[in-house]
Amino acid sequence: MNSKSKPKQFLEMHGKPIIIYTLEYFNEHPEIDAICIVCLYGWEKELERLLTSYNIHKVKWVTTGGETGHDSIFNGLKVMKNDLQDKDVVIIHDGVRPLISKELIDKNIKTVALYGNSITVEKANESIVQINDNGIIDNVPSRAKMRIAKAPQCFRFEEIWTVHEQAQKDGFKSIDSAHLLHYYGHTLHTVESTPYNIKIATPSDFYVFRALFEAMENSQIFGI
Numbered sequence: 001m002n003s004k005s006k007p008k009q010f011l012e013m014h015g016k017p018i019i020i021y022t023l024e025y026f027n028e029h030p031e032i033d034a035i036c037i038v039c040l041y042g043w044e045k046e047l048e049r050l051l052t053s054y055n056i057h058k059v060k061w062v063t064t065g066g067e068t069g070h071d072s073i074f075n076g077l078k079v080m081k082n083d084l085q086d087k088d089v090v091i092i093h094d095g096v097r098p099l100i101s102k103e104l105i106d107k108n109i110k111t112v113a114l115y116g117n118s119i120t121v122e123k124a125n126e127s128i129v130q131i132n133d134n135g136i137i138d139n140v141p142s143r144a145k146m147r148i149a150k151a152p153q154c155f156r157f158e159e160i161w162t163v164h165e166q167a168q169k170d171g172f173k174s175i176d177s178a179h180l181l182h183y184y185g186h187t188l189h190t191v192e193s194t195p196y197n198i199k200i201a202t203p204s205d206f207y208v209f210r211a212l213f214e215a216m217e218n219s220q221i222f223g224i
C-alpha cells in the first residue's frame with residue numbers, strides 16, 4: 001500500500017508517521033534497553049530526522065533492510081551481535097503494527113522468561129482453508145486450533161541467531177521467525193495478542209488503524 005511518495009511505515013496519521021507510533025511503545029517501555037531499526041534502503045536519513053524530532057532515544061542501531069523480511073531480520077541481528085549476550089531477549093516487531101500495547105510487550109517478556117521464546121498469535125474467528133495450486137480446498141483444519149501468527153515474536157539472542165546462521169548455510173528463507181524456528185524443530189510458545197494489533201498492509205488497514213486509534217483516544221473501545 002505504499003503511496004507514490006512514501007513507503008507505508010512513513011505514512012502519517014494525525015501528522016505522525018506510523019513507524020513513530022510503533023516505536024513510542026518500545027521507547028517508553030521500562031524493560032526495553034535498546035532498539036534496533038532495520039530501515040528501508042534510502043530512508044535512513046528521514047528516519048534519523050524523525051527519531052530526533054520525536055525523541056526516540058533508545059535506538060542504538062539502524063541498519064538497512066534486505067530483500068525479504070527474513071534477510072532484514074538477519075541484518076538486524078548481525079548489527080546487534082557484538083553488543084548482545086546469548087541470553088538477552090530480542091523482541092522482533094513489525095514497524096507497521098502501531099497498535100501494539102505495553103501489556104502485549106509485558107506478556108511476551110514474561111513468556112520468554114518462562115519458556116525461552118514467545119510468538120504472538122490471535123484466535124482465528126473465521127475458518128482457515130488450505131488450497132492446492134488449482135484453488136481447490138484440500139484441507140480444512142479445526143478452527144479451534146487455528147491461530148494467526150502476529151508480532152512481536154521474541155527469543156533469546158542465542159536461539160534466533162543460531163537458526164539464522166543455519167538458514168544461511170542451507171539457503172533457507174522463512175516467512176517469519178516463527179516459521180524459521182519451527183522449520184528447525186524448535187518448540188515455540190504462544191501468547192494471545194491484545195486486540196487491534198493489526199498490520200497495516202493495505203489502504204483499508206490504514207483507515208481501520210485511524211478509526212481504532214480515534215476510538216481508543218475517546219475511550220470508546222472497552223478493554224484497551
Ligand SMILES: C[C@](O)(CO)[C@H](O)COP(=O)(O)O
Pocket residue numbers: 069094149150151175176177199
Ligand atoms: C511477523 C508477521 O507479522 C506475522 O504475521 C508477518 O509474518 C510479517 O510479514 P511481512 O510480510 O514481513 O510484513
